[in-house]
Amino acid sequence: MSNKIRVTVWGEFRHEKRDEVVKKHYPDGMHQVIAKALGKNADMEIRTATLDEPEHGLTQEVVDSTDVFTWWGHCAHKDVSDEIVARVYKRVLEGAGLIVLHAGHFSKIFKKLMGTNCSLKWRVAGENKAGETERLWVIEPSHPIAEGLSEYIELPNTEMYGERFDIPTPEKLVFISWFEGGEVFRSGCTWERGHGRIFYFRPGHETFPIFHNPQIQKVLTNAVRWAKPRIIKEDVCPCSPEIEKVGPREFPQIQG
Numbered sequence: 001m002s003n004k005i006r007v008t009v010w011g012e013f014r015h016e017k018r019d020e021v022v023k024k025h026y027p028d029g030m031h032q033v034i035a036k037a038l039g040k041n042a043d044m045e046i047r048t049a050t051l052d053e054p055e056h057g058l059t060q061e062v063v064d065s066t067d068v069f070t071w072w073g074h075c076a077h078k079d080v081s082d083e084i085v086a087r088v089y090k091r092v093l094e095g096a097g098l099i100v101l102h103a104g105h106f107s108k109i110f111k112k113l114m115g116t117n118c119s120l121k122w123r124v125a126g127e128n129k130a131g132e133t134e135r136l137w138v139i140e141p142s143h144p145i146a147e148g149l150s151e152y153i154e155l156p157n158t159e160m161y162g163e164r165f166d167i168p169t170p171e172k173l174v175f176i177s178w179f180e181g182g183e184v185f186r187s188g189c190t191w192e193r194g195h196g197r198i199f200y201f202r203p204g205h206e207t208f209p210i211f212h213n214p215q216i217q218k219v220l221t222n223a224v225r226w227a228k229p230r231i232i233k234e235d236v237c238p239c240s241p242e243i244e245k246v247g248p249r250e251f252p253q254i255q256g
């Protein structure tokens with residue numbers, strides 16, 4: 001068995017089929033660009049899965065052999081079956097990693113793991129929808145997800161996401177975004193659920209070539225390595241065994 005991190009890159013893959021601008025940036029889908037970027041890492045083994053495949057490409061076999069999932073969805077969250085979400089959820093609690101990208105903040109799997117509604121503010125600015133500048137400030141430079149990055153990543157054209165982002169307080173906040181319009185946003189957040197590690201990463205609006213950006217790809221690589229399982233373990237609720245005998249159990253005789 002190989003020691004590589006087995007990554008399943010999940011993509012909704014709907015916008016890319018019907019929107020000309022998105023198609024131009026991602027003719028084969030965003031998931032393929034992400035998969036290709038991660039595939040350059042010798043320590044990773046990548047496969048992709050998309051919504052319209054049988055079982056959304058997430059059969060029991062695929063889920064059971066995934067160490068880290070990445071998840072991009074937007075317009076079709078409701079089309080993801082609850083049964084498949086439960087399957088991925090269980091795997092994350094057992095120790096698999098999950099990296100939720102951009103509009104995945106409203107996915108069933110993310111909301112289920114967070115327990116909040118995960119809403120936020122958004123805007124694609126400009127008459128021609130050119131967006132606005134974003135600076136993703138690295139506020140935890142010693143965190144493994146920030147390895148090799150400079151002080152900030154600048155994206156010249158992005159969609160704005162603003163606070164309040166309705167999430168539980170992150171266990172680590174690795175990035176905060178500043179936008180030209182003045183808003184700020186918690187753009188890189190980590191949590192643990194069960195034995196699994198979760199990372200939410202904000203960039204990735206479909207009408208901009210964000211996933212082609214080498215610095216964004218670097219963050220994804222770091223995040224996969226950070227999120228890989230330490231153990232895979234199903235926590236059940238077994239009936240406790242009989243008490244272990246570790247010493248005398250009888251009261252001493254009282255003399256006299």
Ligand code: ZN
Nearest residue numbers: 103159205206
């Ligand atoms: Zn978007």
